[in-house]
Amino acid sequence: MIQAVELPVLPTTQPKERADATANRQRILDAATRLFADRGVSCTSMDAIAAEAGVGKGTVFRRFGDRASLALAVLDASEVELQESLIRGEPPLGPGAPPAARLVAFGEAMYTRLAEHLDILLEAELSGADALRSAPHGVHRMHVRHLVQHARPDADADYLADVLLAPLSARVVHDQHVVRGMSLAQLRTGYAELVARLLPA
Amino acid sequence: MIQAVELPVLPTTQPKERADATANRQRILDAATRLFADRGVSCTSMDAIAAEAGVGKGTVFRRFGDRASLALAVLDASEVELQESLIRGEPPLGPGAPPAARLVAFGEAMYTRLAEHLDILLEAELSGADALRSAPHGVHRMHVRHLVQHARPDADADYLADVLLAPLSARVVHDQHVVRGMSLAQLRTGYAELVARLLPA
DNA sequence: GCACCAAACGGACCACGGTCCGCTCTCCCC
DNA sequence: GGGGAGAGCGGACCGTGGTCCGTTTGGTGC
Known part of the structure; x- marks a missing residue:
């Protein structure tokens, strides 16, 4: 027999976290932030x-x-801010500018973020076998893929998005900047020229 | 008092490995190869x-x-073969073909190798914080950098070499092929088009 | 052969990431 | 406010990568 059932409006809602759990989450994040810095x-x-x-x-x-997820969680505020800028921020990072310009701005923002939090980002993508499956990376990929597709509907946007994200990985940047001493300016310039070649204006 | 000293001709020569050590190295490599496969x-x-x-x-x-170095050592024969092809092999992989063609061939060879040994290569670059400092990667970078410089003396060959190597990392390919199901053909085509854009003929 | 010594060996040992499970405490409902 | 259910807690526990150091062994000079 079929019955009318009281359905919750949004069943995807998490079943609400207990107060002590929330407090502990914050204490752990604070502790991690402090120790990472110290x-x-x-x-x-x-x-x-x-x-x-x-x-x-x-x-x-x-x-x-x-461990990787904790590292990522420590940077959550920074990540949210970045995503906010991508979606609702001012051009050229936000909507309104042409795709190539937005992509260059994205690279700039990523390099800035990488410079600021390189060790934590490194940890986040080092420990997990699949840092590329993390939520933030997924968002970045969607964003880049979207820009590529608008600028060059003919191209393989999936592959190009990966190409454009790969040099922005913490591991690559660590090797370039820390190990081999390439300057951030060089990396930024290189990325801008890369975008210029791949996404013709 | 200064004395004439008998200098070895090439002091860089390793001091000769003991027989049992050599035997053990081989037994370990064999065991690892077997267990990895099994x-x-x-x-x-x-x-x-x-x-x-x-x-x-x-x-x-x-x-x-x-662990990472052991994984790399297991693939040493394959790596030597690849490097041999780059230096003395037939074109387009070896010398003689134009840089862009050689680079495309390099990508093909790398994808083939990745497909064949993906899990071992993944292990090799996963465990070490600095897989990018490994000897093989250094050789690959030199090779690509050299080709880029010949094709585009104006460009930042160092940065472009990194860009062209990053999508060939085991981690990226694993995510693309295994996790997201992109075909190897798609990756090969994508790489060829990437090279075409970056190194104009 | 022999004696010597550095290289090599091996397995006990350590630190760390991650799991498990019995106890605790919060929240909800009455 | 009292009680029941189950999320949450904590720390003992486990497997693993990597180190250490007392012991063994292969090469060498006599």
Whole structure:
């Protein structure tokens, strides 16, 4: 027998987090941020973060899953800000400018972010076997793919998006800038010229 | 008092490896190759490799330094063959063809190699924080940089070489091919078009 | 052969990321 | 405010990569 059932308006809503859980999440994020800054990301163990947060190690992993996700979560505010700029910000980063200009601006923004948080971003993509499946990366890929498709409807936007994102990975930038000493200005210029070649105005 | 000293002709020569060490290196490589093939790279621990080789774990690490280097060493024969083709092989992979054609051929060769050994290459660049500092990668970068410089003396060959190598990383290809299901043909075509855009004939 | 020594060996040991499970505490409903 | 359910907690536990150091062994000079 079919019955009318009271359906929640948006069943996708999370079942609401308990107050202590929320508090702990924040304490863990604060502790991680502090320790990352103090003694460096790679010298900060998960145990140390748990201890600093005054919380059991299990709680850290329950909240964040693994080390890479925690690193990503620490940068969440910065990521949200970037995405906001992409969607609703001023041109050329936001809508309104031609795709090539927006892409160059995206590269600039990414390099700025990378310079500021290189070690944390490195950690985020190092530990996980699949940093490329993370939500932020997915958003970046969508964005770039969208710009490419508008500028060159003929091209393979999926592949080109990957090409345009690959040099912006923390690993590549770390090697270029830290290991081999290439300047950020050189990287920015290089990216702009790359975009100019790939997305003709 | 200054004395005439008998100088070795080439002090850079390694001081000759002991016979048992050489034998053990080979047994370890064989064991690793076998186990990687049998149960998969990610399911094979270093202890298991040591046991299979009939050797202490310390010996494995003494010979190969770390897991990533061992993975790389397993593929050494394949890498040597590739490098041989680049330096002395037939065109278009080897010398003689125009730079753009050689670069496309390089991409083809790399994709073939990636398809064949994806999991091992993934392991090699996953574990080490600095897979980009490995000897093979250095050679690849030199090669690509050299081709770029010949085709476009005006451009930033260093940056472009990185751009052209980044999409050929095991991590990117794994995500494209395994996770997202892009075909190898699509990747090859994409790379060829990328080269065409970046290195005008 | 022999004796010597550096190179090599091996497995106990360590630190770390991640899991598990029995106990606790919050929240909701009455 | 009392009680029941289940999310949340914490820290003991596990497997793994990597190190250390006392012991063994292969090469070499006599």
